[in-house]
Every structure is written in C-alpha cells, then in structure tokens.
Amino acid sequence: MAGIEFKNVSFSYPNGFTANEQISFSIRPGERVAIIGQNGAGKTTAAKMMNGLYKPTLGTVLVDHMNTKDKTTAQIARLVGYVFQNPDEQIFNTTVTSEIEYMPRYFHLNSEEIKSRTQAVLALTELEDCKDMNPFDISYSIRKFVTIAAVLATKPRYTVWDEPTAGQDYKRIGILKKILNVLQAEGVAVIVITHDMDFVAETFDRIIVMANKHVIADGTPDAVFRQDHIVREASISQPQIGDISRRLQLDEPIIFRKDMVEFLKNRS
Structure with missing residues (x-):
C-alpha cells in the first residue's frame, strides 16, 4: 500500500544526541495529519526524514515502498514536498x-x-x-x-508543513484551511508540525503526539485531547474551547467550537 512508513526509526545527530527513538507510524495519500508535542520532542527531525533531508540511523523510512536511504533528497522531493518554518531559508x-x-x-x-x-x-x-x-x-x-x-x-503526493500558522492572521489561516481542503480532495497528504492546538482541533482528522523522542499517541483530536495524561506528558495546551470547558467544570469536556455552540444553544 502506498504511503510514508516509519518502521522502528531512530535518528542520532553527529554529536551523538538522539532525537527519535524507535518511532513507527504510517501516513497514506490524502490524509491530514498534525504532529504535535513540546519543543525537543523530535517532531521536526521525524518530518525531515520523510523527504530524505535526514536519513534514519536505525530502522527504515519508506515513501511509496522506496527506501529513503537508497535515494537522494532531490529524488524523494518529487514525492514529498517540505515547507520550512522560516520561508527565508527556502x-x-x-x-x-x-x-x-x-x-x-x-x-x-x-x-x-x-x-x-x-x-x-x-x-x-x-x-x-x-x-x-x-x-x-x-x-x-x-x-x-x-x-x-x-x-x-x-x-508532490505528500507535503510537510512546519508551523504554517505562526504569524498568520484570521484571513490567512482561512486560506490555509482552503488549501488543505483542495489538497485532500486531490488525494495529497498534508503533514503539519504545529503548536497551534485550535488549528489542529478544527482542521485535522488525525494527530500524532510526540514526547521525549517517542510517539506517545496517535488518534483523532477528540480522542487525544480528552486524555489528560497525554496532554500533560507532551506538554501541550488544550484547544481554547477545551480549556474553557474544563474551567467551567462541565461533566464532559468540549473540544470543538461547533460543540460549544450547540451546548450554549441548548442552555439558552
């Protein structure tokens, strides 16, 4: 089956620092996936292995069955496009x-x-x-x-975006969401590294959570943000609505804006 596959992947920098330890997951064409976690969790390192900027120290990264160790970054870039966090580097x-x-x-x-x-x-x-x-x-x-x-x-068949909402206003975030919808309709996968939990909750179908060099959770926004121990371990914030619902001490925490709107309608 086509996709990006990480099979027990570890990566160490030349100075000996290990950024990823035995991570495994797969991403299929057309998926919309957010990778989240605290700074230093290994998110960007993992993402750079998706298009061959980095090669795994141990384990295997496959892109449509192609082992990235056997190909140049330019060859892999035909399939996996990478948008850097800082556009001035690109x-x-x-x-x-x-x-x-x-x-x-x-x-x-x-x-x-x-x-x-x-x-x-x-x-x-x-x-x-x-x-x-x-x-x-x-x-x-x-x-x-x-x-x-x-x-x-x-x-490309897969695209990786590093912190696309940083510094963007409401209008531009709307354009980003439109682009994501177009790409998903065309069967192009979008993998986004971000600290913007509202963008994640409103826009993504799947979240991969990283902490301490490992993948600690992989699921829907609803499933991930309802697990307080995952939120704590990854040192991430709740989406704004989730944080408000917890402060209100609701019986069931609300994660999405649309659900909060519905809740308030029913209360009125």
Whole structure:
C-alpha cells in the first residue's frame, strides 16, 4: 500500500544526541495529519526524514515502498514536498513567479505545464497580486505562502508543513484551511508540525503526539485531547474551547467550537 512508513526509526545527530527513538507510524495519500508535542520532542527531525533531508540511523523510512536511504533528497522531493518554518531559508529567487517556477524548470517540464501550474498555485494561495514582486519586499507571513506555492507547483503526493500558522492572521489561516481542503480532495497528504492546538482541533482528522523522542499517541483530536495524561506528558495546551470547558467544570469536556455552540444553544 502506498504511503510514508516509519518502521522502528531512530535518528542520532553527529554529536551523538538522539532525537527519535524507535518511532513507527504510517501516513497514506490524502490524509491530514498534525504532529504535535513540546519543543525537543523530535517532531521536526521525524518530518525531515520523510523527504530524505535526514536519513534514519536505525530502522527504515519508506515513501511509496522506496527506501529513503537508497535515494537522494532531490529524488524523494518529487514525492514529498517540505515547507520550512522560516520561508527565508527556502526562498532565493527575485520574484514570486520565478520562485514558484524554479523546481518545475529543474524537473524539465515544458513551458506550458510550468505556466499552468504557476497560475494554479498563485490562485490557490491568493498570491496573484504580488506575483511580480521580490519575495523579500512582501511581508514575512505572506512569504510563507510563497514557499507553499513553490512546493505545490511540483505536485508532490505528500507535503510537510512546519508551523504554517505562526504569524498568520484570521484571513490567512482561512486560506490555509482552503488549501488543505483542495489538497485532500486531490488525494495529497498534508503533514503539519504545529503548536497551534485550535488549528489542529478544527482542521485535522488525525494527530500524532510526540514526547521525549517517542510517539506517545496517535488518534483523532477528540480522542487525544480528552486524555489528560497525554496532554500533560507532551506538554501541550488544550484547544481554547477545551480549556474553557474544563474551567467551567462541565461533566464532559468540549473540544470543538461547533460543540460549544450547540451546548450554549441548548442552555439558552
């Protein structure tokens, strides 16, 4: 079966520090998965093994049955696109359009296909108004969308996004959610590393929780956020609604906004 598979994977840096210890999970095309946990839990290290930026020290990472140890990062990038937390580490072209076109040109696509893909991702990310601008002349938060557009122009089967909501306002978070819906409809997996628990609860079907270099939980937002011991061990916060419901000492904690709305309607 196609997918990204981690089989008893461990990773140690050259200085001997171990960031991941025997983690196992699989992600299928079209899934929407959030990876959460405290700083230092090993989230980003695990994510960078998904597209070959890092190779496992022990165990195996497979992408559509392909062992990442046997392939270059460039080869794996055709399947797994990675959006860095800091867009300034990824952008190096002088216009938004040229940044988006770079990888399709690297893959030797024809000019019509490059044009078609560029127009499509500019529309999807709502970047048409700044397509001819230098990325470093636009705001940091919008530069994040430039890197998302550049990754999506390669049409990967899996995408990994590191902290996409950081620094984003309500409108831009809405655009992110729209992009996720489009990708899921197209069968593209989205794996997001984030500390934004409201975004997680409202947007994702599945959560992988990491703590102390291990995966400690894997399930739906409802299942994960109702387990107080998981929340404590991972040093994560509850979604805002969940925190409010606990402060109100409700018999059953409420995790999602829609459920709180329904609860308040029934109380009125």
